[in-house]
Amino acid sequence: MIVANHLTKRYAKTTALDDVTFTIEAGESVALWGENGAGKTTAIRCLLGVQGFEGDLTVNGVSVRKAGKSARAVIGYVPQEAKFYDLSIIETVRFYAKLKRVATTRIMPVLEQVQLTQHQYKRVSMLSGGMKQRLALAIALLADPPILILDEPTANLDVAAQRDFIRTIKILNQAGKTVVFSSHRLDEVLVLASRVLVLAGGKLSFECLPHELTDKLGLHRWLRIWVNPTHHQDMRQALDENGFRYQMNGHSVFVPVAGNEKGVPLWTLQQANIPIEDFDFVSGELLIGQDVNHD
């Protein structure tokens, strides 16, 4: 469905994408993973054909370089922060529906799908970030394209909006749409992706399955456990004796856990008869390098 061969993008003296080759099959959900500047957005811009590039790139069998407009016709695109003209939601959707040659009868079902029907007469400038992203998704879905490309779609959303948005994309992927999204949120990748392309410094560093990402990158998921302070000494002793690394933070402790061993610290504490008040998982990359206080 998407084939990139030796994709390269140079900006003056900077090489944003360096000889990247990959294939994405129909129905896959592929995450482009990488830090800021890794080349994720550049790769997406190339896929959309909105900037020049070296190498070959085909979307649905169409050469992006030769027929960018035709390639874009089979892609629904959701940017990190969609910018719209100062119109109402319904006017905005109508405008893009005309450009995509979509019948007006398609507009209301799509607005319903992203739960914007009741807001259709609101001006876009009055919408929250989450609603704007849903509007961008509505526009992306107008022509019922086989491919969805999303550039860090949840980067500016609150937690609840992130969860809703990811759930919607997951459903669309399960319904058969090919999804390509860039992200540096581990949770998002684990939930949504079937495969991960890891970019670093413009190069395709490696590709892997989502659950392999933490180990391959040396990242951790952190298990946060809340234990009553009266048991902290016993808890630290139990964790020390079983060889766990951990960091204390107030009433809770952060324990790095591998993808297939997430329950082990809990089991260890249970064995030591230490009552657990609560626990949660936190994406490890957010903690790495941060100053987490020790007791």
Place this chain on the structure above:
Amino acid sequence: MIDFRNIRIIAGKELRDSLRNRWFIVFTIAFAGLALALSGLSQPSGTQLQLASYNRTAASLVNLVLLFIPLISLTIGATNLAGDREVGTLTYLLAQPVNRVEVLLSKYIGVAGALFTTLTFGFGLAGMVLALQGNIQDAGGYLFTVILAYLLALAMLSLGFLIATFSFRIATALGGALFLWLFLVFIGDLGIMGTVIATQMPVDAIFWVTVLNPLQMFKFSSILTIQANLDVLGPAGLYATSQFGSSLLPLLLVGLLIWIVIPLGFALFLFMRQEKLVYKGVAK
């Protein structure tokens, strides 16, 4: 491959946006008000006086156009595209099944439509007043002056869009547009006057240097339409009339068309090339 349906869709949106733009509304009211005031000032009494009055009104409208139309056309042309680029709406639009030629052309057509609306409104009101006073002796000439104003607006709009292709911020585009307006309206004339005095420039050179300015092309052709000669413009005008005779007006029209096509063509070329360029490390 250009899809004219896309051009119609985007141009329609641009036209509606421009007509809802508060600065555009203020400009339209100001232009129409001044045009109305100028036409209302003519006081007809007797055929000779009526003719003089019509000529004076038409000449005043020409001066109004020379001042106002370049200002609004340059600024709205420059800020339209640069504004979309700065806000991010352009990037999103280009990610849809459209191409860059369609986007630029449709924006140009949409804004041009809004400018035509303004000019038609202003000239229409002034023409109505003149007609009610029984003061239009040459309705054809008046209409031709309006067409010349359309052409000037398009030429200035092309230059505005050209400025926009170089500008990635509204402030830069606006600054460039205002500088060009000042240059064309004031500094250019002063520069030519200074050069003529300092170098004792021959009259043919004065003419050619003068008509390089599209505003002067409009001025020459408008006065030619109103008065049938360019005596009022001094040696350069006399030279032009004697040298080119009846072919002067077509030549000036071709000149105005060149000022429309060349900057717009250059803007299109640059805009298409920009997907391969980088500005401040970010391709827009």
